[in-house]
Amino acid sequence: MSNSPLPDKGKPIEHFVSTEPFDPLAVEKLTPAQEKYYFASQRQLMWWKFKKHKLALFSALFLLFCYLVIALAEFVAPYDLAHRHIGSIYAPPQGIHFFEDGKFVGPRVYQRVRTLDMDLQKRIYTDNKSKSYAINFFCDGDSYKFWGLFEARKHLYCVEEGGTFFLLGTDKLGRDMFSRIIYGARISITIGLIGIAVSFILGITIGGLAGYYGGWVDVIVQRIIEVLQSIPSIPLWMALAAILPVTWSPILVYFGITVILGLLDWTGLARAVRSKLLSLREEDYVLASQLMGAKPGRIITRHLIPGFMSHLIASATITIPAMILGETALSFLGLGLRPPVTSWGVLLNEAQNINVIVLYPWLILPVVPVILVILAFNFMGDGLRDAADPYE
Amino acid sequence: MLKYIVFRFGAMIPTLAIASLLIFAIIELPPGDYFESYIAELEASGEAVDPKKIEYLRTEYGFDKPMWQRYIGWVWGMLHGDFGYSFEYERPVSELIGSRLFLTMLLSFVTIIFTWLIAFPIGIYSATHKYSIGDYGFTLFGLLGLATPNFLLALIMMYFAKVWFGTSIGGLMDPEYINEPMSWAKFGSIMEHMVIPVIVIGTAGTAAMIRRIRANLLDELKKQYVTTARAKGVPPVRAVLKYPFRMSLNFFIADIGNILPAIVSGAEVVAIVLSLETTGPLLISALQSQDMYLAGSFLMFLAVLTVIGVLISDIALVILDPRIRLQGKAQK
Numbered sequence: 027m028s029n030s031p032l033p034d035k036g037k038p039i040e041h042f043v044s045t046e047p048f049d050p051l052a053v054e055k056l057t058p059a060q061e062k063y064y065f066a067s068q069r070q071l072m073w074w075k076f077k078k079h080k081l082a083l084f085s086a087l088f089l090l091f092c093y094l095v096i097a098l099a100e101f102v103a104p105y106d107l108a109h110r111h112i113g114s115i116y117a118p119p120q121g122i123h124f125f126e127d128g129k130f131v132g133p134r135v136y137q138r139v140r141t142l143d144m145d146l147q148k149r150i151y152t153d154n155k156s157k158s159y160a161i162n163f164f165c166d167g168d169s170y171k172f173w174g175l176f177e178a179r180k181h182l183y184c185v186e187e188g189g190t191f192f193l194l195g196t197d198k199l200g201r202d203m204f205s206r207i208i209y210g211a212r213i214s215i216t217i218g219l220i221g222i223a224v225s226f227i228l229g230i231t232i233g234g235l236a237g238y239y240g241g242w243v244d245v246i247v248q249r250i251i252e253v254l255q256s257i258p259s260i261p262l263w264m265a266l267a268a269i270l271p272v273t274w275s276p277i278l279v280y281f282g283i284t285v286i287l288g289l290l291d292w293t294g295l296a297r298a299v300r301s302k303l304l305s306l307r308e309e310d311y312v313l314a315s316q317l318m319g320a321k322p323g324r325i326i327t328r329h330l331i332p333g334f335m336s337h338l339i340a341s342a343t344i345t346i347p348a349m350i351l352g353e354t355a356l357s358f359l360g361l362g363l364r365p366p367v368t369s370w371g372v373l374l375n376e377a378q379n380i381n382v383i384v385l386y387p388w389l390i391l392p393v394v395p396v397i398l399v400i401l402a403f404n405f406m407g408d409g410l411r412d413a414a415d416p417y418e
Numbered sequence: 419m420l421k422y423i424v425f426r427f428g429a430m431i432p433t434l435a436i437a438s439l440l441i442f443a444i445i446e447l448p449p450g451d452y453f454e455s456y457i458a459e460l461e462a463s464g465e466a467v468d469p470k471k472i473e474y475l476r477t478e479y480g481f482d483k484p485m486w487q488r489y490i491g492w493v494w495g496m497l498h499g500d501f502g503y504s505f506e507y508e509r510p511v512s513e514l515i516g517s518r519l520f521l522t523m524l525l526s527f528v529t530i531i532f533t534w535l536i537a538f539p540i541g542i543y544s545a546t547h548k549y550s551i552g553d554y555g556f557t558l559f560g561l562l563g564l565a566t567p568n569f570l571l572a573l574i575m576m577y578f579a580k581v582w583f584g585t586s587i588g589g590l591m592d593p594e595y596i597n598e599p600m601s602w603a604k605f606g607s608i609m610e611h612m613v614i615p616v617i618v619i620g621t622a623g624t625a626a627m628i629r630r631i632r633a634n635l636l637d638e639l640k641k642q643y644v645t646t647a648r649a650k651g652v653p654p655v656r657a658v659l660k661y662p663f664r665m666s667l668n669f670f671i672a673d674i675g676n677i678l679p680a681i682v683s684g685a686e687v688v689a690i691v692l693s694l695e696t697t698g699p700l701l702i703s704a705l706q707s708q709d710m711y712l713a714g715s716f717l718m719f720l721a722v723l724t725v726i727g728v729l730i731s732d733i734a735l736v737i738l739d740p741r742i743r744l745q746g747k748a749q750k
Contacts, residue, residue, distance in 0.1 A: 253436045257721045260683035268705040269447045354567050400565035
């Protein structure tokens with residue numbers, strides 16, 4: 027009985043204080059995992075959320091890889107853009123083999139033999155299985171000027187002296203398609219970035235003005251946006267592209283096209299900025315900063331725009347594919363970039379003829395990178411959009 | 419209601435006015451005019467230029483006047499049904515584009531119906547079976563359609579249509595029906611040739627539409643009334659079809675405003691590849707030869723058509739969904 031902490035029957039209960047240490051915050055204490063989550067910065071949260079979207083992550087890596095490749099285009103492409111293989115016009119893609127007579131010999135290609143079929147008026151290429159050439163890596167090939175800065179000859183891969191290796195075949199002038207696709211990527215996937223930069227600046231400025239000042243500025247901007255959105259874009263692009271002077275240098279035409287694509291694309295962004303500004307400027311924190319004497323310009327750029335910048339970036343990502351497709355469509359119609367500039371649209375322009383599809387189907391291969399890049403941008407944009415609001 | 423319609427018609431006027439200014443500016447931008455290139459072309463081929471004829475055309479169409487007078491003349495003419503004169507074809511513009519415009523409209527209309535027929539069931543399926551294999555599969559398929567350049571898809575499909583079904587290549591009808599009066603055989607031929615363009619133009623819009631329907635329907639399915647309906651024991655299919663589905667119907671109509679310009683756009687490029695007798699090929703040649711009245715009136719027509727399409731969809735939306743407030747101002 028005496029072991030029990032309770033007093034005997036009928037006696038009052040003594041005041042008892044536990045000697046255990048007591049932490050008053052114990053209930054609110056977070057586990058390390060929770061702590062990590064609740065104390066993470068917004069950027070960290072976005073990254074975690076983005077990482078969960080596996081497809082988006084993979085797409086982002088793929089795009090990173092693409093931009094890396096175009097940065098090193100001269101090195102990755104086995105042949106120079108202007109290198110014509112007179113003996114291999116319209117040559118189909120060449121296969122690689124690793125084994126000869128049951129022995130592993132590393133990557134090699136067979137010798138190509140060309141015969142002319144006089145009945146069909148067609149060149150026929152056959153493999154001569156008795157002779158083959160090795161494919162080497164990091165070897166010397168066509169010389170090039172890297173980024174126009176310095177001469178170099180190193181290539182990622184090239185074939186032994188005397189042989190040819192056309193991974194994706196050649197075109198009507200005997201130029202290696204793989205090299206052309208790599209060089210074309212340089213134009214095609216940067217055009218979207220520059221275009222989006224133009225539309226971003228226009229969208230934020232014009233949308234910001236409309237949202238902040240409201241009134242008649244807003245009315246006019248709204249009307250203009252409505253007009254631009256209601257006119258079919260490709261005819262407008264065509265009209266604008268048709269006015270680029272023929273005498274312009276390829277680089278100027280390139281910038282002209284990007285600006286055209288950007289000029290007609292800002293409407294969606296401007297709308298988003300405007301409606302966000304209209305609602306956000308009623309928030310308490312805006313009132314607070316107004317009372318503290320902040321100027322309108324500071325309120326917009328310091329407090330309002332950063333609040334939905336991530337949304338803007340996400341929605342901008344989604345419009346990049348439209349620009350890439352726009353460039354291919356314009357170049358395909360002969361209104362965009364013109365040879366000797368090489369872009370994916372220019373390459374596809376050469377595949378315009380139905381004979382090409384029947385006789386030289388490898389000429390439509392540039393469509394594969396187009397599809398891949400556009401899919402990747404779409405998935406990445408999706409992931410970014412979800413991640414843009416990590417508190418949901 | 420009537421007030422709303424009148425208001426919307428009124429709002430069309432400034433929209434179209436700005437559009438006409440924009441189009442006129444674009445067409446006026448390139449240096450020189452049609453006659454300069456025309457004279458150069460004639461001289462290059464060694465033909466004699468009749469300066470009187472050129473001078474007559476110049477004054478007739480006001481090329482000696484300042485730009486703003488020409489603009490007013492152009493708009494004034496259009497308001498009176500005079501769309502100008504095509505220098506290249508030497509015929510009035512209205513004669514040239516009448517039938518082509520009809521075919522463009524027909525093509526756009528059929529494409530929208532096609533888009534709906536595809537996007538409707540897939541969108542509902544994707545929303546109700548969120549994150550299922552089917553959902554991912556359809557999404558990927560739709561995105562593939564979005565990512566493939568239209569013009570290439572058109573070329574490839576044209577080839578296989580020839581090989582497998584023997585459809586003649588190019589055009590919107592078999593060659594023997596051109597310039598024939600409309601008949602059932604001609605109609606059938608047009609329909610047969612319309613399949614490829616409709617599929618090609620439709621695929622791009624379908625993907626975007628599926629995703630929008632899916633997102634919309636998902637929002638709707640989360641709402642209390644759906645839970646209530648399910649809790650009451652309404653069978654799942656009925657619970658989806660009775661109300662959330664109707665909500666998405668409104669959305670279909672509202673979306674016309676988004677997809678119509680895109681479809682007309684897509685139709686132009688595909689038309690050039692497939693050499694359809696729609697507005698696309700004529701427009702591009704007019705743009706290239708600076709045949710300004712033809713190009714300008716064309717662009718203007720496309721703008722008017724899309725604005726009217728959007729207007730109709732807005733009015734239909736108000737009829738379908740009484741919750742849309744007609745009066746009052748937009749919320750801040």
